[in-house]
Amino acid sequence: MRALLLHKKDINSDMLTFNLEGMIPAQITWVESFHDVVDFLLEDVPIDVFICQDYEDTNKLLKYLLTVNVAIPYILVGPGEVVDPDSFPDIRLLERVDSIYSVEQIADVVVDAIENEVIVPEKDNTEFFRIATELLLKVVPLKADIYIRLSKIKFVKMFRKGREFKPDDAKRYLESKKVNYLYIKKDDMNEFIGHFQNMLENILNSDHLSSEDQALLSASVHESIAEMQKLVGFTPEVKKLAEEGVRLTLRSIGKSPKLKNFMSTLDQYQGSYFSAHAIATAHVSCALALALHWPSDTTFKKLTLAAYFHDIALDQPEFSEFDGVDHILNTKPDFGGETEKRYRSHPYLASEMLKDIAEVPPDVDVIIMQHHERPDGSGFPRGLRHSQISPLAAVFIVAHDYVRFLFEDRYLLGREGFKRRFDYSEDSLKGTFKKAVEAIEF
Ligand SMILES: [Fe+2]
Ligand SMILES: [Fe+2]
Incomplete structure (x- = not known):
């Protein structure tokens, strides 16, 4: 524990x-001046x-902390x-102490900060739960x-428990500070789950979110689950929650998913x-199934469930x-x-975990079991x-390959580049593999 005066x-x-x-x-x-503090921060000295x-x-200093997104709390003497x-609402003021002579009060606040505000988990971070802002x-x-x-x-x-974390607070973190994740203690997870459930139900029962926004939300929901x-x-x-997350993803895919519409969503x-690749694979595989003339609801559901859960055990x-x-x-x-x-x-x-989820149609476990197999037998x-x-x-x-491709370099390579990148040789590119690769619009 280090305090900088x-x-x-x-x-x-x-x-x-x-x-x-x-x-x-x-x-x-x-330290005597703001510049000395910056030296400490630049050298990554933990404060x-x-x-x-x-x-x-x-x-x-406070202005500097804001620009570099470092949220170290402070006591003002x-x-x-x-x-x-x-003027600095994003930097936590622990206490304002009137005078330099209130050393005891300052000490109390610092001790309180050590005990209550700054937490260094014992071994790992399992007592914290990460949530996309x-x-x-x-x-x-x-x-x-x-x-x-x-x-x-x-x-x-x-933010303390007693004070409600409001939409404005979240917006400020996300938009002006670009903090993509915040954390709550594992003990508060039930509070979060309750609100999470309500939010999902409200969204599923209304249609005020565009399908792009539903897809983006699906990815954050997936990550939390x-x-x-x-x-x-x-x-x-x-x-x-997982079942509702899958429903939300299916809704964002709709009846006639198009690859093109989805790509601009991905950029945001x-x-x-x-999580992005799980949701994207759901969209892309349904779009491909449609292109191969398998437009049934059941097929979409199977592919979406598989996409949602295929990497959950990593x-x-x-x-x-x-x-x-x-x-x-x-x-x-060293892997x-x-x-x-x-x-x-x-x-x-x-595929074993999925057995716990209600109403999983047959074939989903096969898709998940086979998602790393390759047509040439090298999987x-x-x-x-x-x-x-x-x-x-x-x-x-x-x-799944195409989604990886979109994230790597979608414009330069085209269909031939795609085949090279994922080793689709003429020998192995047969049957459904061939039809699916041909159905992609590059
Ligand atoms: Fe995987
Ligand atoms: Fe994957």
């Missing part, structure tokens, strides 16, 4: 540093709280004649402590590839960006052992060849 050099600065050090379990570093004198350099905390915007007001993440292991409380599933498993509440999405969502084990090994040479084993079995684990887990892969899975595999 920003104060002009005088007898008070020495006294304050000296006294505080004796009273709180933190390292106090005194938990600022104690700032009421003078011009504090104004400069002085009458507040120079610094106006209301975009989604939070739709479920507020929420009565929960809301945190912002400062570093890999550090979280700062930005995947995180909840990791934290608490498929509880009845999470299952219900800010969240992870993991230990790390980032693995969804890779084509397979060799591809992961190119960027992560192997238990991690690799679990990766290889994620199609199987996901996993079974190394099936094109003739052994189910037609729906073939459509899904091509759609």
Whole structure:
């Protein structure tokens, strides 16, 4: 725990540093000017709280923190004649203390900050639950402590439970600060789930959202459900949310999905590839099924369910960006052992998880089991060849590749480039694989 004291050099600065050090379990570093603070920040020195004198350099510091999106909380020491905390609503003022002589009061606030505001989780981050700010915007007001993440292991409380987190707050974070995710404690998850459920039901029962907005929301919803599933498993509440999430995705796809409409939507999405590719694969595979003249509701439902859950069992969502084990090994040479084993079995684990979800039509588990098979037999887990892969899975595999392609470089390569990128040779491009690749409009 480190506190930085920003104060002009005088007898008070020495006294304050000296006294505080004796009273709180933190390292106090005194700095004289705003520029010194910037040096610390540029060197990535972890700072938990600022104690700032009421003078011009504090104004400069707060402005700087806003521009670099660093939300370290501060305590203001002085009458507040120079610094106006209301001008910096996004930076948390822990307390304003009138005078430098209130050392004890300052110490109390710092100790309180250590205990209540800045949280360093014990081992990992499993006590925190991440929510896309975009989604939070739709479920507020929420009565929960809301945190912002400062570093890999550090979280700062930005809103207290007693105060409602309102739509305006969420907007400010999303639009002006570009904070894409906020966090709540796992204990507050039920509060969130209740609001989440209401929001989904309202949206499903009305038609005030365009299909593009429904698709974007679907991706944030998917991301939250995947995180909840990791934290608490498929509880009845999470299952219900997942079923509604799938309904929302199906609704955004509609009866006659077109690839072109969907691409501009994709450009607006800010969240992870993991969820974007799940929702995008649902759209693209339904559009391909339509192009192959399989326009039934059941087919759309099967493909959407498969897309929604195919990677749900991945230990790390980032693995969804890779084509397979060799591809992961190119960027992560230490990939192997238990991690690799679990990766290889994620199609199987996901199809098992799906057994817990109500009303899953047959074939969905086959699509999920086969989503990493390749027509030339080089895929996993079974190394099936094109003739052994189910037609729906073939459509899904091509759609999944095409989504990857859209994210990589959609304009330069065209159909031939696509075939090269995903090793579709003339030998293996047969049957449904061939029809699906030909159905894509490049
Ligand atoms: Fe996968
Ligand atoms: Fe995937």
